[in-house]
Each structure stands twice: as C-alpha cells, then as structure tokens.
Amino acid sequence: MPALVPTTRTARVVWLGFQPVPVEKLVITSQPVEVMPLSFAGYAGEVHAGETRPSCSRVLKQHPRGTTIRNVRQLCVVSAEEMAEVARDMGLAAMDYAWVGASLVLEGIPDLTHLPPSSRLQGPDGVTLVVDMENLPCQEQAVTIEKARPGLGKGFKAAAEGKRGVTAWVEREGVLRLGDVVMLHVPAQRAWAHPGRALSAG
Numbered sequence: 001m002p003a004l005v006p007t008t009r010t011a012r013v014v015w016l017g018f019q020p021v022p023v024e025k026l027v028i029t030s031q032p033v034e035v036m037p038l039s040f041a042g043y044a045g046e047v048h049a050g051e052t053r054p055s056c057s058r059v060l061k062q063h064p065r066g067t068t069i070r071n072v073r074q075l076c077v078v079s080a081e082e083m084a085e086v087a088r089d090m091g092l093a094a095m096d097y098a099w100v101g102a103s104l105v106l107e108g109i110p111d112l113t114h115l116p117p118s119s120r121l122q123g124p125d126g127v128t129l130v131v132d133m134e135n136l137p138c139q140e141q142a143v144t145i146e147k148a149r150p151g152l153g154k155g156f157k158a159a160a161e162g163k164r165g166v167t168a169w170v171e172r173e174g175v176l177r178l179g180d181v182v183m184l185h186v187p188a189q190r191a192w193a194h195p196g197r198a199l200s201a202g
Contacts, residue, residue, distance in 0.1 A: 002188055004120055009184040011112075011121075013176055014080050015097045015105035018046040026143035030098035036176045038127055042074030042169070043103065049074060058136075071169060072132040075103040077121070078165030079112035089159040090145075090152050099144045102165070104129075104176065109184060113163050120171065120185040127174025129182075132167045 017032045042049035053071040055063040063069055078100060087095040097105050106112065106121075119131040137160040146153025176182075 004118075004185045005188045007184045007186055009109050010181050011106035011108035011184070013104065013123075013178055013180045013182065014107045015102060016176060016178060017098055017102055018043050019048065019101055020045055022047050023140050026140050027147055028099065028101045028140055028144045030101055032098065034178050036104075037174075038129075038170045038176065039173050040170055042071070046074070046103065048076075048103075072130075073167040074169045075129060075167065076101055076135055076165060077104045077106065077112070077129070077131070077168050078102045078135075079109065079163070080105050080107040081110070082113060082163035082165070086156070086159045086163050090155040092145075092149060092152060096148065099148060100141045100160075100164070104168075106182065113165055115166060115184070116186055118187050121168070121182045122172075122185060123174055123176050123180050123182050125174040126172055127176060128170070128172035129168040130171045132169060134162075135164045135167050137161060137164045 015032060016034065016036045017030045019028060019030050021029055036043055041051050048071070050071050052068050053073065055065060055067040055069050057065070059069070078097065083095040083097065083100070083105070087093070109115070113134055115131050117131055117133050121129045121131065137157040141160070142153045142156040144153070145156055
C-alpha cells in the first residue's frame with residue numbers, strides 16, 4: 001500500500017522569491033525570481049538553505065537552543081488566496097509576498113496552511129517538496145509591513161492566524177518556474193484519534 005496518494009488538487013506557482021540576507025532589525029528583505037533550482041539543501045541563495053540548521057525558539061521543547069537539527073524550514077510556502085484574505089482584513093490593497101518572506105506562492109489549494117504534515121507538492125520535472133507544518137505568524141512580518149505601510153503592520157499577526165502557510169523541505173531535487181503546476185500528494189492515513197492527550201503548546 002502506498003504511503004502517499006496523489007490528489008486531484010493542483011496549484012499554479014504565481015510567485016517565487018528568496019531572502020538573500022538575514023533579517024535585520026526585524027525587517028525581511030526578499031527578492032523575486034522567475035526560476036528556482038532546488039537541491040537537497042533548498043535554494044542556494046536563501047538564508048534558510050542548508051540540510052541542517054541550529055534549533056531555534058520554535059523547537060525549544062524538543063532541543064536546547066543552537067542544537068544542530070535537520071532543516072525542515074528550507075522554504076516558506078503560502079497561498080495566494082489566503083494572503084489575499086490577510087491583506088483584505090488588514091486594510092491592504094494587496095499583499096507583497098516579499099513582506100512575508102515567501103519562497104513559493106501557490107494558487108489553487110484551499111486551506112493550504114492546514115495541509116497534513118508530510119504532504120508532498122510535486123512539480124513538472126519531479127521536484128518534490130515535503131510539507132513540515134504550519135508556519136506561525138511572527139513579529140518580523142508585522143514590522144516589515146509596518147515599515148512599508150505605516151499603521152497597518154500591527155494587524156498582521158491577528159489577520160494571518162491560520163493563514164500564514166507552511167514550511168517545507170526538498171525531498172527530490174529539480175527546478176520550479178513561475179507558472180508551473182504542482183500536484184498535491186497526501187499521506188494515506190487517518191487523522192490521529194487522540195489529539196486531546198497532547199500537552200498545550202503554550
């Protein structure tokens with residue numbers, strides 16, 4: 001029995017970008033590209049690239065800060081539809097995907113932020129991204145938007161709750177291009193029946 005099954009859901013790549021330098025003073029600096037070659041380490045020009053990374057505040061309940069761990073945060077994948085909703089709720093005419101540090105913006109998959117972990121997004125040449133988990137809104141995006149649109153950035157975290165997209169890593173090398181269509185594959189398993197037994201994330 002296959003561990004993953006293809007779905008009828010596909011999505012079009014409407015934006016590609018990368019952060020060439022680390023965040024400075026909580027401001028994200030991203031650049032759009034039309035072609036994104038991806039290796040097992042991610043995109044070579046991206047500050048989040050690498051097969052491993054030092055652990056951060058997101059995983060302190062699992063690892064001491066700075067521990068070398070597998071890098072499952074190589075890419076930030078967001079939904080064009082969800083970002084449009086966030087922009088509307090913030091009073092923005094449109095969301096600049098560079099403000100949120102997006103690597104890949106997809107159009108066509110509803111509720112993308114809540115895709116099951118370990119789902120795959122597969123491109124035309126076979127390049128395959130593995131969905132790690134939901135990417136939570138943080139202060140960096142709010143500060144970046146505030147600098148670009150004074151008075152509006154403070155609304156980002158609330159507006160983007162549950163719509164911030166997912167983090168992902170490269171399972172199979174290849175190239176993504178603007179306009180490419182990717183196919184969604186999901187794990188062939190039922191949902192966990194005992195979520196109430198997990199400890200609070202807070």
